[in-house]
Amino acid sequence: MDNLLNYIRSLTTFSDESWELLQSALTNKEFKKADFLLQEGEICNSLFYINKGFGKSQYEIDGTIKNTGFFFENEIATNINSFGSGLPSEYNIVACEPMETIVFDKNQLFHLAKQSREIETLGRNCIRLFASKQEELSKIHQLYNTQERYEYIEKTYPQFLQRVSLSQLASFLGVTRETLSRIRKKRIS
Amino acid sequence: MDNLLNYIRSLTTFSDESWELLQSALTNKEFKKADFLLQEGEICNSLFYINKGFGKSQYEIDGTIKNTGFFFENEIATNINSFGSGLPSEYNIVACEPMETIVFDKNQLFHLAKQSREIETLGRNCIRLFASKQEELSKIHQLYNTQERYEYIEKTYPQFLQRVSLSQLASFLGVTRETLSRIRKKRIS
DNA sequence: TTGATTTTGTGACAAATGTCTCAGCTTATT
DNA sequence: AATAAGCTGAGACATTTGTCACAAAATCAA
Known part of the structure; x- marks a missing residue:
């Protein structure tokens, strides 16, 4: 749990009392390789903090993924979208x-947010982080060609290249x- | 101002008292064509609600935009990113x-959010809307080819085709x- | 209106990417 | 170890897109 607390405190000020309070919304959950954290069509009622391993989001369109x-991690x-709007997810995670993940339950979290301003602020900051990440993703597609995108990932997220297969x-x-x-091939030679 | 109130109430429940309170964070501001709402390098301290007209965000890289x-509108x-993190903007608006815009002042807004839970919730919902929009943008680049992207915009945001020039x-x-x-040309024939 | 500027459409060619195929290489499972 | 399954590298060819050039159309300013 220490990782999570550090993560939270990197986003916002968070008292020991808030941390205590937050516990009731948290559960540990493990997934095997290829397990679904979220399936297309489901409503997303969780945030998954990742302690170990990694996952991906994937659309399945006409059979191709x-x-x-x-x-x-971290x-x-x-x-x-689904978490905020309550609409079904269009993709799988x-x-x-x-x-190894720590799951935030949405209902519990919303309940706690009404009691604790720090928890509400935490929620807002998580959403903002997501917005930033998505903005970055759309940016690299609009501004860069394929090679430049690859180099951007190589430079900014080197763990992608180490852990993610070429096809993915x-x-x-x-x-x-x-x-x-x-x-x-071009870059090696 | 009525447009704005309707917009807010489409996002969240918002009492007349909150609306009254919010006024102190709002000012009207007009821009001429080609004016900057935000310039690269500036820190973004405003949300611009659009009453009339439209704008765009643009990166300037090696002289090309x-x-x-x-x-x-609406x-x-x-x-x-800049609004939330306080870091300088990488692009222009x-x-x-x-x-014709209504400007939300960031400092005033944060001040009010501490007093009014409805205003804090409004802020969170605005951020979520942004996250959704960005997610959609990156999605259409990752899932669709150029023609499919064009058709997606044509179908989902027809006003883009009516109001935005081909080059843009x-x-x-x-x-x-x-x-x-x-x-x-291909689609006409 | 006139003239200047910007935007758009088009063709020719080069470059990039997609599609299809196959062989070699891992990895997982038994 | 043996087998099967998936992943990667590579070539040949088709398609798409980028680049450059120029003319037509639309827009803007005087």
Whole structure:
């Protein structure tokens, strides 16, 4: 749990009392590789703080899977749209490795937010982090070509290259695996 | 101001008292075409509710301008990253037409949020809307090719095609204006 | 209106990417 | 170890997109 408390305190001031209070909204949950944290069609009622392992969000369109995001240790995975609006999720969140997570229950969290301003502020900051991340993602697509996108990821999120397979990364970058393979080849020589 | 109140109440429950309280954070501001609502390097301390006209966000890289978003009537324009983090903006927000806006002052807003839970909730919902919009933007780049992106915009945001020029739209879609021109030609025949 | 500026459409060609295919290499499972 | 399954690298070819050039159309300012 210490990781989570550090994470929270990197976002906002958070008293020991708030931390105590927050416990009632938290449960530990483990996932095996390829397990679903969230399935398409479900309503997202959780935030998943990741203690170990990593996962990805993926759309399934006409049988083919497209990865739209990866979530690593010390980050929160969720479908912010579904979580906020109560509408069904359009995509899956899947464990790429065995994962250990701490689950925030939405109803409990909203209940606590009414009692504790620090918890409400925490929620707002989590959402803002998500908004920033999404903005960054759309930015790299609008501003950069494929090679520049790859270099941006290489520089900004080196763990992507270490932990994510070529095929998965290609899907994330919005190109075929062959194209990504060519880019790598070009950069070696 | 009625437009704004309706907008707010479409997001969250908002009492007349909260509305009264909110007034102290609001000012009217007009922009001429090509005026900056926010300039690169500035810290964003405002939310701009748009009563009339529309604007765009644009990065300037090596002298060329790339549009990353458009903001129309009854929406809020801001740099959510800079607004939330206090870091300088990496891009401009520019008026594409003469604009009439209602400006939320950040400091006043934060001050009021401490007094009124409804105002704090409003802020959280605004951020969530932004996160959703950004998620949608990155989604259409990762899932769709150029023609599909164009068709998605055509279907989902028809006012884009009516009000935004081809060159601006091409930049937004992440292709050259020639490519967008070809797609339009293909679709007519 | 006139003239200047910007925007758009188009063609030719080059470059990038997608599609299809196959072979070699890991990894997982038994 | 043996097998199966998935992942990667590579080539050939088709398609898409970018780049450059120029003309037509639309917009703007005097």
